[in-house]
Amino acid sequence: MTRSWLPALLPLCLLATACSGTESGPPHPVDQLDFPVAVTADPGGRLVWVTSGNFDLAWRGGAVLAIDVATNAFVPEAAFEVGGFPGGLTLLERDGRAVAGYILSRDEDALYQIGFSGAPQAPTVTCAGGKRGTKAGETILHCAAGEAFDKQKVSRDGESAELVVGGDPFGALVRLARAPSEPDLLLTGAMIDGNVATWTLDDAGAPSLVGNLDLLNGLYAMAENPSDGRIYTTTKSANAFQILQLVHPDPDVDQDLTNPWLAVIGQIVVPEAIAVDRARDIAVSSDGTRLYASYRAPSSLVVVDISEDASGAASNRVVAKIPLSSGPGDLTVIPGDDGRDRVYVSCYNADRVEVVDPQRGQVIDSIPTGDGPYGMAWVNNPDFGINRLYVAHFNADSVGVIELDPASPYYHTEVAEIR
Numbered sequence: 001m002t003r004s005w006l007p008a009l010l011p012l013c014l015l016a017t018a019c020s021g022t023e024s025g026p027p028h029p030v031d032q033l034d035f036p037v038a039v040t041a042d043p044g045g046r047l048v049w050v051t052s053g054n055f056d057l058a059w060r061g062g063a064v065l066a067i068d069v070a071t072n073a074f075v076p077e078a079a080f081e082v083g084g085f086p087g088g089l090t091l092l093e094r095d096g097r098a099v100a101g102y103i104l105s106r107d108e109d110a111l112y113q114i115g116f117s118g119a120p121q122a123p124t125v126t127c128a129g130g131k132r133g134t135k136a137g138e139t140i141l142h143c144a145a146g147e148a149f150d151k152q153k154v155s156r157d158g159e160s161a162e163l164v165v166g167g168d169p170f171g172a173l174v175r176l177a178r179a180p181s182e183p184d185l186l187l188t189g190a191m192i193d194g195n196v197a198t199w200t201l202d203d204a205g206a207p208s209l210v211g212n213l214d215l216l217n218g219l220y221a222m223a224e225n226p227s228d229g230r231i232y233t234t235t236k237s238a239n240a241f242q243i244l245q246l247v248h249p250d251p252d253v254d255q256d257l258t259n260p261w262l263a264v265i266g267q268i269v270v271p272e273a274i275a276v277d278r279a280r281d282i283a284v285s286s287d288g289t290r291l292y293a294s295y296r297a298p299s300s301l302v303v304v305d306i307s308e309d310a311s312g313a314a315s316n317r318v319v320a321k322i323p324l325s326s327g328p329g330d331l332t333v334i335p336g337d338d339g340r341d342r343v344y345v346s347c348y349n350a351d352r353v354e355v356v357d358p359q360r361g362q363v364i365d366s367i368p369t370g371d372g373p374y375g376m377a378w379v380n381n382p383d384f385g386i387n388r389l390y391v392a393h394f395n396a397d398s399v400g401v402i403e404l405d406p407a408s409p410y411y412h413t414e415v416a417e418i419r
Contacts (some may be wrong), residue, residue, distance in 0.1 A: 027138045028052060028063035030076035033419070036392035036399060038088030038375035042098055044120030045381035046070065047078070048390045049089045050399055051103070062086035063140065064103060064114075067399065068121060070384050072418050080125050080141040083108040083148065088375060090172040092184065092205040098123075100205025102186055104169040110148035111165055111188060111199075113207055152209040154257050161257035163209045165197050166190025171233075173222040174201075178229045181248065185261070187231065189219040194235065196244070198261045211260040215242055221281050225306070227288025231262070232306075234279040234293065241268040241282065241291065241304070268304055268316045275302060275321070283331040285341050290319075290358060292343050294328040301328065301345060303358050320361045325350035332376045332389065334404070344389060346373040353391060353402060355412065365412050367402055371395035378404070393417070 028034070035055040039048050052063045062085060066078035083105030092100040101114040118124040129144025151164045171189040186199040186207055194215040199207035218236025225232070231244040243266040268291075270279075279293035279302070289307035294300075303320040327349030334342050343356040346369075353373060355365040372395030380387050389402040391414075401416040 025057065025060045027133060027140050027142065028054065028059040028061060028079075028081045030065065030079040030140050031074040033065065033397045033399070034058055034063075035394055035397065036375070037086075037394060039377040039390045039392050039399065040089040040091060040101075041377040041379045041390070042120065043091065043093040043096055044098065045379060045383070045386075046121045047075065047123075048377055048379060048399070049091075049101070050390075050392060051086055051088055051375070053085060053394075055085070057084075060142070061107075062105065064089050064101075066123075067390075067418055069379050069381065069386055069388070069390075070121075072401065072416055074418075075122055076139060078123055078125050080114060080127060080130070080143055082112045082143050083110060083145050086112075087170045087172065089114075090174055090186070092174050092186075092201060093176075094203075094205075100201070102172055102174075102188075102207065104165070104172055104188055105145075105148065106168050106170060108145055108148060108150070109165055109167055109169060109190075110145070110150040111169070111197075111207070112143050112148045113205070114143070115205070149207065149209065154210070156257060159257060163197065163212050163258060164195065165209075166195030166212075167192030169197075171220055171222050173224060173231065175224055175229065175231070175246070182246065185246075187222060187262075189215075189222055189233065191218055191220060191236065193217060194219045194237075196233075196262060211262070212258040213244075213262045213264075214259075215264070216240075218278070221279070223282045223284050223291070225284045225288045226286070230265075232268075232282055232284065232291055234282050236278050239270045239272070239275060239278055241270075241279070241293070243267060266314075266316070268306075270302060270304075270318060274318055275300065280329050281331045283333045283343070285333060285358070286335050290341075292331055292333065292358065294324070294331055294345055296327060299324045299326050299328050299347070301331075301343060301356050301358070303361075320358065322356055322358070322361055322363065324354050324356075324363065325352055325366065328354075329374050330376050332378050334378055334389075337406070344376060344378075346376055346391060348372055348374055348394070353389070367412050367414060369393065369400045369402075369414050370398055370417050373400065380404075388415075 035053040038051040066075040084107030115126040127143035128147035168191040198211040277297040291304040325347040370393035375392040
């Protein structure tokens with residue numbers, strides 16, 4: 001099968017409506033990527049987790065494969081298989097270690113919970129109903145679809161309701177407690193119905209579905225402001241960011257059983273004179289004063305001032321539109337030695353990652369990559385002398401490694417391609 005159809009498939013399957021898959025077929029290999037869509041850095045600094053999308057339905061399902069950043073080798077015993085068309089792996093960190101992970105399957109409209117223990121370089125991975133095959137080539141841990149979370153009933157004072165993950169779930173975010181009275185939360189977003197599912201996480205990371213909040217259809221990405229804990233979302237159906245705030249449910253006040261914990265407190269509309277499509281990805285600056293968003297019409301990075309004045313009112317206005325190469329997608333914000341952010345943007349159609357200095361309002365470097373860069377993750381591990389960006393090459397079935405050490409002669413060069 002050739003890949004001439006990929007430019008059409010990616011918007012349809014990855015960035016729009018769900019595709020249809022099946023659990024039939026051979027198990028996913030533990031050391032072979034198939035349409036990788038996302039990369040997640042392990043907080044232990046030794047691994048990156050790469051989501052293999054299985055867009056050609058060659059395998060039984062999607063998978064997450066582990067790569068040791070010290071050797072650029074796959075870690076077969078840490079690979080696991082989930083439902084079709086998965087999103088990125090979202091991790092819960094405790095004391096610098098990943099204790100749990102969460103990954104959504106768009107094919108099954110469900111959430112998988114993964115457990116991690118043991119050595120950071122070779123963790124023991126578990127999941128509900130997880131089994132390994134006994135035949136040759138079936139060594140991957142297969143997480144049972146029947147054990148994934150898709151809905152949960154809740155009741156109070158004789159009333160009951162059904163909470164759901166929602167249709168075509170894709171974006172996810174762990175929001176750690178910011179006060180002793182708060183729990184750690186997992187937020188997941190569904191594209192078809194715009195549902196944000198809210199999950200509380202216990203000490204071991206086990207999720208409990210506690211609420212649904214309906215936003216605009218096409219909910220895609222979420223980002224947390226590190227300064228005030230507010231959540232920003234993007235949607236395919238409107239060129240606007242919605243702003244969410246945590247609300248503590250009051251047991252003494254009547255509430256909608258399907259809508260605790262979050263409230264919409266505002267939105268930021270991007271004028272059509274600036275961009276005519278929706279934001280692909282969003283990220284918040286290190287100091288919490290800027291919102292960054294990637295757009296494809298025109299290809300650009302839009303910068304929004306979200307700082308507050310003395311009265312606490314946010315500016316929420318676009319302050320820059322920085323031209324980029326074709327097809328910008330994922331964003332990674334990396335603080336520089338000078339205290340200023342650099343925003344790295346994968347440009348899918350141009351086969352490069354562009355480096356933006358948002359304060360100067362311009363691209364300061366453009367890094368050639370493998371075919372179809374999309375998801376990215378930053379690893380900064382001084383113990384191994386590693387300061388690198390890992391990039392999923394969707395079309396090349398590989399992961400690129402970009403050197404970020406300014407003292408290296410290979411600074412801002414893709415120094416390896418892992419297959």
